[in-house]
Amino acid sequence: MFITNSIITDLIALFVTLAALFITYWKWTYQYWQRHNIPYLPPQIPFGNITSSVIGNENLGVAMKKIYDKMKRNGSKHAGIYMFNRCVYFPIDLDYIRNIMTKDFHYFVDRDFYVNRRDPLQAHLANLTGSEWKSMRTKLTPTFTSGKMKMMFQVMAECQNDLLTKMHEECLKNKPIDIKDVLARFTTNIIGSCAFGLECKALEDEDSEFRKYGKQIFVETKFVMFKRIFGMAFPKVAKFLNLSTIRMDVADFILKTVEDTIEYREKNNYNRNDFLQLMMKLKNNPSDPDEKPLTMDEVASQCFVFFGAGFETSSTLMSFALYELAKHQDIQEKLRVEINSVLDNHDKQIIYDSIQDMKYLSQVIDETLRKHPPAAFLNRTCVKDYKVPGEDLVIEKGKGIMIPVLGIHYDEEYYPNASQFDPERFNDENKNSRHNFAYLPFGEGPRNCIGMRFGLLQSKLGLVCLIQNYKFTINKKTQEPLRYKQNSIVLAAEGEIWLNAQKI
Numbered sequence: 372m373f374i375t376n377s378i379i380t381d382l383i384a385l386f387v388t389l390a391a392l393f394i395t396y397w398k399w400t401y402q403y404w405q406r407h408n409i410p411y412l413p414p415q416i417p418f419g420n421i422t423s424s425v426i427g428n429e430n431l432g433v434a435m436k437k438i439y440d441k442m443k444r445n446g447s448k449h450a451g452i453y454m455f456n457r458c459v460y461f462p463i464d465l466d467y468i469r470n471i472m473t474k475d476f477h478y479f480v481d482r483d484f485y486v487n488r489r490d491p492l493q494a495h496l497a498n499l500t501g502s503e504w505k506s507m508r509t510k511l512t513p514t515f516t517s518g519k520m521k522m523m524f525q526v527m528a529e530c531q532n533d534l535l536t537k538m539h540e541e542c543l544k545n546k547p548i549d550i551k552d553v554l555a556r557f558t559t560n561i562i563g564s565c566a567f568g569l570e571c572k573a574l575e576d577e578d579s580e581f582r583k584y585g586k587q588i589f590v591e592t593k594f595v596m597f598k599r600i601f602g603m604a605f606p607k608v609a610k611f612l613n614l615s616t617i618r619m620d621v622a623d624f625i626l627k628t629v630e631d632t633i634e635y636r637e638k639n640n641y642n643r644n645d646f647l648q649l650m651m652k653l654k655n656n657p658s659d660p661d662e663k664p665l666t667m668d669e670v671a672s673q674c675f676v677f678f679g680a681g682f683e684t685s686s687t688l689m690s691f692a693l694y695e696l697a698k699h700q701d702i703q704e705k706l707r708v709e710i711n712s713v714l715d716n717h718d719k720q721i722i723y724d725s726i727q728d729m730k731y732l733s734q735v736i737d738e739t740l741r742k743h744p745p746a747a748f749l750n751r752t753c754v755k756d757y758k759v760p761g762e763d764l765v766i767e768k769g770k771g772i773m774i775p776v777l778g779i780h781y782d783e784e785y786y787p788n789a790s791q792f793d794p795e796r797f798n799d800e801n802k803n804s805r806h807n808f809a810y811l812p813f814g815e816g817p818r819n820c821i822g823m824r825f826g827l828l829q830s831k832l833g834l835v836c837l838i839q840n841y842k843f844t845i846n847k848k849t850q851e852p853l854r855y856k857q858n859s860i861v862l863a864a865e866g867e868i869w870l871n872a873q874k875i
């Protein structure tokens with residue numbers, strides 16, 4: 372049934388009508404924050420306030436920092452942004468952020484990421500929501516106490532010999548070192564050993580499967596990044612389209628590794644005090660008889676997130692720390708003096724207690740995480756209508772919340788001369804004089820990073836071992852000023868960090 376005599380004219384008319392409807396609907400959506408009298412920045416159809424990240428070359432965390440800077444300059448305590456046509460609440464005042472992450476946490480229990488639960492390995496702690504998350508978090512928390520960390524330290528420490536051997540080989544080549552790659556191999560070995568009792572051989576073997584698949588988890592194509600952002604903006608459409616954001620070959624590898632290791636342990640009655648053993652207990656005989664045992668997919672999902680979250684964030688932290696230390700030789704030397712003097716008091720042994728005694732090392736790490744937080748933003752979903760205290764605003768159930776970590780970490784009000792690397796910002800006096808929520812590298816509240824102690828410990832171990840033995844300088848292959856990669860979940864340097872290392 373044609374309206375005109377030409378099918379082409381009819382199709383054009385249909386297209387124009389649909390485009391007009393789409394634009395009208397989008398424009399109407401883009402009045403949401405104005406209707407609620409909340410400060411906002413003018414959005415652009417169709418990507419809203421994230422055009423630079425979707426089609427440009429800008430990391431999403433950096434885009435959020437720019438929004439933070441503008442809104443803060445305007446004196447706003449909070450704002451509203453648009454991701455495609457999704458309305459997202461953007462708190463700026465640190466007390467508002469504290470309320471969301473801790474005091475009123477029960478309104479904001481879930482994250483605001485798109486998850487396709489039909490994909491394998493997606494039932495992990497970081498993705499779970501509501502009561503499923505709470506129950507899993509309670510089960511996994513005992514794995515990460517300081518007592519457990521102290522116990523695991525010996526296993527971690529054994530991995531430093533392979534790190535030093537690798538560094539020795541790299542130095543013999545007389546070429547710049549891609550330090551992130553070396554350190555990601557080191558943390559892959561640690562997490563493989565501490566979590567699964569496996570020797571990953573990522574430092575020794577250039578083609579180690581763990582390194583190959585580990586890398587795949589974080590190498591994001593533009594298309595996968597687009598699907599992630601699209602899924603955040605349109606979770607229902609993404610679910611309907613069954614959009615997948617996981618690499619099936621990586622999922623198959625992890626699933627098979629976990630299945631084989633569990634089978635071996637069960638057949639041989641082999642017990643090891645590690646993360647996998649705890650998972651096996653939750654699968655076979657949970658302590659509470661009313662508790663549903665974990666399925667193999669659930670067990671493998673937790674292993675997957677611990678593996679992924681465990682090696683990439685810490686190796687990123689160490690790489691940025693070495694970058695800053697290479698740029699600031701005085702700070703590098705001061706750290707080396709502390710390391711040598713503490714180790715002298717511990718028979719030159721890098722043990723758990725000696726690492727705890729290194730105060731300046733903690734400051735260097737804190738300052739690195741301030742300047743280069745691996746998670747440049749955090750997010751939450753509002754799970755029931757929430758009245759913002761002191762404001763005439765109710766955040767409706769289902770709305771997303773974006774917490775601009777990178778923006779806060781560079782706010783001159785909290786960190787004067789913020790682009791300067793200065794570990795003294797984290798001495799006791801300066802630390803105590805700042806608002807607690809001005810520093811969020813591990814998130815905050817009940818949903819903060821469960822592996823924080825583990826991540827800090829392995830990063831400290833790696834830095835102590837390297838700074839004690841090598842002097843680092845920047846190689847000119849490093850692209851400066853440093854820019855962050857666009858298609859990367861964890862903040863990473865564009866073009867990698869290339870260092871020269873000289874044996875001491």
Ligand code: HEM
Pocket residue numbers: 496497498508676677678680681682684685688745746749750811812813814815816817818819820821822823825826827830
């Ligand atoms: C320097 C190292 C690390 C950094 C900077 C880091 C950072 C973070 C951040 C920012 C979050 C989100 C917190 C929030 O939303 O409030 C997070 C969550 C998480 N991290 Fe880490 N992380 C690190 C190391 C680790 C390690 C070593 C593991 C595991 C072995 C781990 C496992 C997790 C898990 C499972 C979650 C989700 C927690 C939940 O939803 O309950 N992380 N991490």
